[in-house]
Amino acid sequence: MLHKTRGVALSYIRYRESSIIAKIYTEAFGIQTYIVNGVRSSKSRTNRIALFQPLTLLDMVVYHKSKEDTIHRISEMKCYQPFQTLPYDVVKSSLALFVTEMLSKTLKEEESNALLFHFIEESVTFLDLAENTFENFHIQFLMQLASFLGFGIEAVEDLENELKHNHFPHLADATERNATIELLNHHYGISIPLDRSRRIMILEKLIFFYKIHMESLGEIKSLEVLREVLK
Numbered sequence: 050m051l052h053k054t055r056g057v058a059l060s061y062i063r064y065r066e067s068s069i070i071a072k073i074y075t076e077a078f079g080i081q082t083y084i085v086n087g088v089r090s091s092k093s094r095t096n097r098i099a100l101f102q103p104l105t106l107l108d109m110v111v112y113h114k115s116k117e118d119t120i121h122r123i124s125e126m127k128c129y130q131p132f133q134t135l136p137y138d139v140v141k142s143s144l145a146l147f148v149t150e151m152l153s154k155t156l157k158e159e160e161s162n163a164l165l166f167h168f169i170e171e172s173v174t175f176l177d178l179a180e181n182t183f184e185n186f187h188i189q190f191l192m193q194l195a196s197f198l199g200f201g202i203e204a205v206e207d208l209e210n211e212l213k214h215n216h217f218p219h220l221a222d223a224t225e226r227n228a229t230i231e232l233l234n235h236h237y238g239i240s241i242p243l244d245r246s247r248r249i250m251i252l253e254k255l256i257f258f259y260k261i262h263m264e265s266l267g268e269i270k271s272l273e274v275l276r277e278v279l280k
Contacts, residue, residue, distance in 0.1 A: 050112070050113060050114065051110055051111070051112060051124060052077060052078075052110070052111055052112075052113055053077075053108075053109070053110055054075045054076050054077035054078065054109055054111060055075070055076045055077075055106070055107065055108055055109070055129065055166070055170075056073040056074060056075040056076065056081075056106075056107045056109050057073065057074045057104060057105070057106060057107070057152075057166070057169050057170065057173065058071065058073055058100065058101045058102065058103065058104065058105040058107060059071075059072045059073060059074060059103065059104075059149055059152055059153045059156075060072045060103070060149065060153055061085075061101045064084060067086070067087050067088065068084060068085060068086045068087065068088065069084075069085050069088055069098070069101065070082060070083070070084050070085075070120065071083050071084075071085055071101050072153060073107065073109075074152060074156055074166065074169065075109070075111075075166075076161065076163060076166040077161050078111075078113065078159060078160065078161065079156070079158045079159045079160045079161060079162060080156045080157065080158065080159060081111075081121060081159065082119060082120050082121070083111065083120065083121050083122060083123050084120050084121075084122055085097075085101075085122075085123055088101070097126075100126055100127075100128055102136065103145050103146060103148075103149040104135070104145050104148065104149060104173045105128055105132070106128060106129055106130045106170060106173060106174075107126050107127070107128060107129065108126065108127050108128075108129045109123055109124075109125065109126045110123070110124040110125040110126070111123050111124060112124060130174065132177050133177055133178060134177055134178070135173075135176060135177040139278060140183075140184075140278055140279065141176055141177070141183070143271070143274050143275055143278040143279075144176060144183070144186055144187050144275070145173075145176065146271045146274060147187055147269070147271040147272065147274070147275055148172070148173075148176075148187060148190055149271075150269060150270065150271045151190075151191065151194070151259075151269070152169070152194075154263075154265075154266055154267065154269075155194070155198055155259070155263060155266070162197070164197070165197045168193065168194070168197065172186075172190055172193075172237070175237045175238070176237075179237070179238065182238050182239065182240045183237070183238070184243075184248070184279065185232055185239075185241060185243065185248065186237055187252065187275070188232055188248070188251055188252055188255065189232050189235075189236070189237055191252075191255045191256075191259070192232060192233055192255065195255075195258075195259070195262075198262070198263075199262075200258075200262040202233060202258075204233070205226060205229050205230050205233060208229070208254070208255075208258060209221070209226075211258060211261055212254060212257065212258065215257070215261050217254065217257050219250060219254070221250075224243075224247060225243075225247045225250060225251060228241050228243050228247065228251065229251055232251070245279065248279065249275075249276060249279070252272075252275070253272075256269055256272070
């Protein structure tokens, strides 16, 4: 049966000679896997593979037979909000890589969650259009995503207590703690002066916090890229 839905491209792997298997977070069906034929063919007249770059916002018509099917197919697709800067800015593209990896590892539900989809959509749009003050985007993204995953951080004390209980080997100084409070209480775009070491430490605390609640999270490979880029 055909359905219309919007989606956020997360990742893909090559399949056979010219096809891919793509993971997409959809507004109508949650996280889903699709097989897409012919997108890597040299005979293709359009560069459809670009539609599956990380965080691309898609309008799709998809085939979904039943919940028992684990891989579905896409009938039609197009990008409904082309990127202005994200693929061309090394910092933004590194942040996008990190966000994509975190979403791929944490989104498990195969059902509609419109509020979560809109949060991801608005976050991607902010990152793409922001001219400045996006250096803490990834930190605030994790803080807000946690609420949708069922372990939201209501106050800095909640975060500190869980980290302490699980033996995280670092105590925040006043500057780091105050910055964490500000990031928790404001949306994207707030300007908070943070040096590189404190920004990385807050991020590592949040990843540790995620691992407390999601034991299967594993290694975050894009973290090393962020350490190099966000200086």
